[in-house]
Amino acid sequence: MSPVANWSYPTAIRFGAGRISEIAEACAVAGISRPLLVTDKGLAGLEIATRTLDLMEAAGLGRAMFSDVDPNPTGANVEAGVAAYRAGGHDGVIAFGGGSGLDLGKVVAFQAGQTRPLWDFEDIGDWWTRADAAAIAPVVAVPTTAGTGSEVGRAGVITNEEAAEKKIIFHPKMLPVQVICDPELTVGMPPAITAGTGMDAFAHCLEAYCSPHYHPMSQGMALEGMRLVKEYLPRAYAEGADLEARAHMMSAAAIGATAFQKGLGAIHALSHPIGAHHHTHHGTTNAVCMVEVLKFNRPATEEVISRAAAYLGIDGGYDGFMAFVADLNATLGIPATLTALGVTDPDLDRLTADALRDPSVGGNPVEMTAENTRALFEALM
Numbered sequence: 602m603s604p605v606a607n608w609s610y611p612t613a614i615r616f617g618a619g620r621i622s623e624i625a626e627a628c629a630v631a632g633i634s635r636p637l638l639v640t641d642k643g644l645a646g647l648e649i650a651t652r653t654l655d656l657m658e659a660a661g662l663g664r665a666m667f668s669d670v671d672p673n674p675t676g677a678n679v680e681a682g683v684a685a686y687r688a689g690g691h692d693g694v695i696a697f698g699g700g701s702g703l704d705l706g707k708v709v710a711f712q713a714g715q716t717r718p719l720w721d722f723e724d725i726g727d728w729w730t731r732a733d734a735a736a737i738a739p740v741v742a743v744p745t746t747a748g749t750g751s752e753v754g755r756a757g758v759i760t761n762e763e764a765a766e767k768k769i770i771f772h773p774k775m776l777p778v779q780v781i782c783d784p785e786l787t788v789g790m791p792p793a794i795t796a797g798t799g800m801d802a803f804a805h806c807l808e809a810y811c812s813p814h815y816h817p818m819s820q821g822m823a824l825e826g827m828r829l830v831k832e833y834l835p836r837a838y839a840e841g842a843d844l845e846a847r848a849h850m851m852s853a854a855a856i857g858a859t860a861f862q863k864g865l866g867a868i869h870a871l872s873h874p875i876g877a878h879h880h881t882h883h884g885t886t887n888a889v890c891m892v893e894v895l896k897f898n899r900p901a902t903e904e905v906i907s908r909a910a911a912y913l914g915i916d917g918g919y920d921g922f923m924a925f926v927a928d929l930n931a932t933l934g935i936p937a938t939l940t941a942l943g944v945t946d947p948d949l950d951r952l953t954a955d956a957l958r959d960p961s962v963g964g965n966p967v968e969m970t971a972e973n974t975r976a977l978f979e980a981l982m
């Protein structure tokens with residue numbers, strides 16, 4: 602039988618150092634004249650955010666900002682952002698930040714025009730069809746980390762505080778209209794965040810690459826994304842001002858999120874509940890889970906991973922690939938276990954149940970069951 606699939610990309614991306622100067626042009630193309638810049642608390646005080654506000658003001662776009670965003674943004678953050686958006690009479694969002702600022706900005710622009718509760722749009726089934734697509738406000742996305750690739754994605758990850766679960770809010774029209782990928786904005790990222798976000802990009806490429814769905818374009822992109830991370834993440838980590846490395850990591854991030862249309866897998870399924878319950882950094886948690894998941898998936902991925910190893914110039918096939926990931930984590934100062942990451946006294950039954958409900962489960966090449974998923978968590982502690 603011939604393959605069947607749904608494919609959709611790309612996004613318009615202005616890529617290159619210094620291109621944040623085109624923010625007003627990007628807003629004009631997106632049809633935004635009264636933007637609300639959405640970012641997180643940490644970034645709000647940094648020069649890269651104030652410089653962007655200055656550029657907006659100089660172009661007559663005002664300097665409205667909403668920055669009450671926690672890392673791992675919550676439903677309450679969305680509500681507050683929507684209230685600020687409506688009160689300010691805005692006509693679009695500049696989503697500015699790492700995954701947290703980008704996701705919140707995208708979801709605020711989405712939810713500002715909806716009447717249904719946010720959680721109705723979780724990426725399960727097709728609840729999104731009930732959204733008023735015409736009411737989704739336009740978004741200009743400006744990543745300041747190089748990892749999530751949320752700037753080219755159609756989802757936002759929002760923590761439901763009541764359920765203590767990370768929910769993926771999805772709509773095909775949640776895609777930013779314009780993206781500015783300016784690697785200069787990532788130069789000030791501290792090494793630990795550089796490492797964690799970079800490994801998130803790697804996890805997206807790896808999981809997309811291993812997912813069994815049919816998507817040969819994604820396959821090619823994921824391989825090149827992994828190669829870029831291998832070559833440039835250690836450089837960006839060691840020397841934050843290395844603009845060439847920063848630029849290639851930005852590409853790897855956008856590649857990863859484009860590729861994972863094909864699917865994610867166990868790394869993300871395990872990482873989401875750990876992040877929701879233990880407030881660990883998403884990409885760093887993925888990195889910790891990676892080698893155990895590679896072992897777990899080996900029966901179904903021996904051939905594809907061996908091919909990836911060859912493409913990346915790694916000797917030793919599957920074993921070589923696993924050793925490469927372990928060495929890369931060590932180089933980047935990423936802990937080897939969840940315990941070392943700070944996950945203490947975990948409720949493994951709860952984590953297992955939550956992992957099995959995560960939409961990423963469906964993309965894993967080996968079927969995840971209550972038994973083998975709990976065993977994975979145990980091996981990771």
Ligand SMILES: NC(=O)c1ccc[n+]([C@@H]2O[C@H](COP(=O)([O-])OP(=O)(O)OC[C@H]3O[C@@H](n4cnc5c(N)ncnc54)[C@H](O)[C@@H]3O)[C@@H](O)[C@H]2O)c1
Binds near residue numbers: 756789
């Ligand atoms: N939408 C998606 O497809 C997708 C994919 C993966 C992850 N995510 C979500 O993204 C979030 C994580 O995003 P992240 O890993 O980019 O981290 P983040 O956005 O939470 O940022 C981490 C920290 O880095 C700081 N920071 C960001 N850019 C900086 C810069 N240039 N200089 C100095 N400090 C900077 C932030 O202020 C914050 O304190 C999680 O909520 C995760 O679930 C979303």
Ligand SMILES: [Fe+2]
Binds near residue numbers: 801869883887
């Ligand atoms: Fe991720």
